Structures are given as C-alpha cells and as structure tokens.
Amino acid sequence: MRCHLTKMSTNYKSLLDQARASKAVVPQSSIQILLLVAVVLASTAMIGNVLGGYHFGFMEINSFSIYIPSFLLENMTVFGDGVFLLALVLLFSCRNIRFHWTVLFTTLLGAIVVNLLKDYFAMPRPPAVLDPETFNLLGRAYKARSFPSGHSLTAFLLASVCFCYVQNAYAKATFILLAVLVALSRVLIGVHWPMDVLVGGALGVVLGVGGVMITAKWKFGLCAYVHLFTLSLFVIACIIVFVDGNDYKLALPLLYVVSAAAIIRTMKSYVFVR
Incomplete structure (x- = not known):
C-alpha cells in the first residue's frame, strides 16, 4: 500500500514538473486566424441585424432541420454543453496539466461573461416569440435568456483553446468546424436566433484566445492544490452526466x-499507476 502511494506521488510530481518546465508558446499565426474568425462571425451578425433585424435568417436555417435526423442534431448540439466538454478534456487530455489550467480559466471566464450578458439582455428565444406551428423545435422549448448562445460560446471557446494547443492543420480546422456545427445546431433545433450563435461564437473565440495568452504567462494553475481542484471539477462533471x-x-x-471512459482513464492515470 505504501509503495503504491509513493508511486502515485512520484507519478503526479513528475507530471507537475513537466508542466512547469514546458514553455508555453502561443503561435501568433493561430491567434491571428482565430481573431479573423471572430471578426467574420461578429461582422456577419452586424450585417444580418442591419438587413433583417434581430431575428434574421432564423426561418431559412431552421427549415433545413426537417432533412437532418434528430439523432444527429441532438448529438451535434451536446458538443456545446460545458459539462460534456469537460468530460472530453479528461478523456483526450487526461495528463496535460497545463491544458487543464487553461480550460479551467477560460471555462470560468466564459461562464461569467455569458451569464452576465444573458441576464442583462434577457432576450426571448424563438419558442417565446413564434407560433410553434411555424418552425421546427427539437427538445425542450426554452423561452428566455437567448442572447448570446451559451452552447456556441462554449464550443468556440474550447475550439479556440485546442486550436492554439495543436500543431496539425487538419486538427485545427476540425475544431473550428465542430464549433460551427454546434452553433448551427442551436438554430436548427429551434432554441436560438442566428444572432445569438454568431455573437456567442465571436465572444467564445475572443475569450478563448485571451485565456490561452493569460495562462501561458500565469502559472497559478500548475501547483498541486489548484490542479487537484481542477481535476476534481472535471471528474464531478463526468458524474453529473x-x-x-x-x-x-x-x-x-x-x-x-x-x-x-474519462473517469476510467483518470483513475488509470492518477490512481492505478504502474
């Protein structure tokens, strides 16, 4: 028993030392591309609002949902769920302590921003404005706190963080594409206006980039106490599911x-170490 505890401690200390020793390099090219994505999203929202008002493009996009299986739409939209995304982080990046710190910081930042904006604007969602017979609705008919879209913000936030951490161009493109699909799904299932998802996406990119740049210099999350707290939150997110x-x-x-799978991998990485 004592031998195993010693092995656990040594393994964890090694991960911490590796995280502290690694130099966080934020590629300027990645930052520039992401900020361009944010500008495109925000500009589209502004142009759409000027030409068609706050509700622009909803009916046109939502009408396509009848051609997409409900199974696909529901599985697509959960990739903007914060709890599920934390589980994905544990599954695919269980031992990357620096990445955990960035995800924690940006997630908390995003949660604060999106909830403040939702409460301040208090915009009604499509089910609260439109006749149920005139559009396609999938799942629960949410009616309040529409602007901005939390799922879209969260998806683009984590996609931006991953975009900065990976080197492969195809992986970078995949993360952005997944975020776009999440945002699109919120309109297709009838719970958000295009304006909500475009602004949410733009905010998510900006917050993600800001979080990456801040945590690259601020190593507060690379100490054992903070990381164990972070890891606990991620595991709790899995349990909440x-x-x-x-x-x-x-x-x-x-x-x-x-x-x-995320819980099992975490146990193997931190408790049942060889």
Missing part, C-alpha cells in the same frame, strides 16, 4: 460512454 442526464435524450449514450 450520469446524475442529471441531458435534455437531448438521443445523445445520452454518447455522453455516458465518454464520461465513463
């Missing part, structure tokens, strides 16, 4: 599999 489930029932198998 099993306890609370999700509004999109067709996506539950995916959520359960990812969360279970």
Whole structure:
C-alpha cells in the first residue's frame, strides 16, 4: 500500500514538473486566424441585424432541420454543453496539466461573461416569440435568456483553446468546424436566433484566445492544490452526466460512454499507476 502511494506521488510530481518546465508558446499565426474568425462571425451578425433585424435568417436555417435526423442534431448540439466538454478534456487530455489550467480559466471566464450578458439582455428565444406551428423545435422549448448562445460560446471557446494547443492543420480546422456545427445546431433545433450563435461564437473565440495568452504567462494553475481542484471539477462533471442526464435524450449514450471512459482513464492515470 505504501509503495503504491509513493508511486502515485512520484507519478503526479513528475507530471507537475513537466508542466512547469514546458514553455508555453502561443503561435501568433493561430491567434491571428482565430481573431479573423471572430471578426467574420461578429461582422456577419452586424450585417444580418442591419438587413433583417434581430431575428434574421432564423426561418431559412431552421427549415433545413426537417432533412437532418434528430439523432444527429441532438448529438451535434451536446458538443456545446460545458459539462460534456469537460468530460472530453479528461478523456483526450487526461495528463496535460497545463491544458487543464487553461480550460479551467477560460471555462470560468466564459461562464461569467455569458451569464452576465444573458441576464442583462434577457432576450426571448424563438419558442417565446413564434407560433410553434411555424418552425421546427427539437427538445425542450426554452423561452428566455437567448442572447448570446451559451452552447456556441462554449464550443468556440474550447475550439479556440485546442486550436492554439495543436500543431496539425487538419486538427485545427476540425475544431473550428465542430464549433460551427454546434452553433448551427442551436438554430436548427429551434432554441436560438442566428444572432445569438454568431455573437456567442465571436465572444467564445475572443475569450478563448485571451485565456490561452493569460495562462501561458500565469502559472497559478500548475501547483498541486489548484490542479487537484481542477481535476476534481472535471471528474464531478463526468458524474453529473450520469446524475442529471441531458435534455437531448438521443445523445445520452454518447455522453455516458465518454464520461465513463474519462473517469476510467483518470483513475488509470492518477490512481492505478504502474
């Protein structure tokens, strides 16, 4: 028993030392590309608002949902769920302490910003404005706190963080594409206006870039106490998936599999070490 505890401690100390010793390099080219994405999203929102008002483009986009299987839409939209994304971080980047710190910081920052804006603007969602017979709605009919889209902000935020951490161009493109699909799904399932997802996406990119740049210099999250707290939050997020489930029932198998796999991998990486 004592030998195993010593091995756990040595393994964890090695991960911490590696995180502290590694130099965080934020590629300027990645930052520039991401900021360009934010500008495109924000500009599209502004132009759409000028030409068609706050509700521009909703009916046109939402009408395409009848051609897309509900299973696909529900599994697409959960990739903007913060709890599920934390489970994904554990599954695919279980031992990267520096990445954990960046994800924690940007996630908290994003949660504060999106909730403040939602409460301040208090914009009604499509189910609160439109006749249910005139558009396609999938899942729960949310009616309040529409602007900005939290799912879109979260998806673009984490996509931006991953964009800065990976080197492969195809992986970078995939992260942005997934964020775009998440944002699009919120309109397709009828719970957000295009304005909500465009502004949410732009904010997510800006906050993600800011979080990456700040945590690259601020190493507060690379100490044992803060990282253990971070790791605990990620594991709790996995457990919440099993306890609370999700509004999109067709996506539950995916959520359960990812969360279970993330918990198992965490146990193997930090507790049952060889």
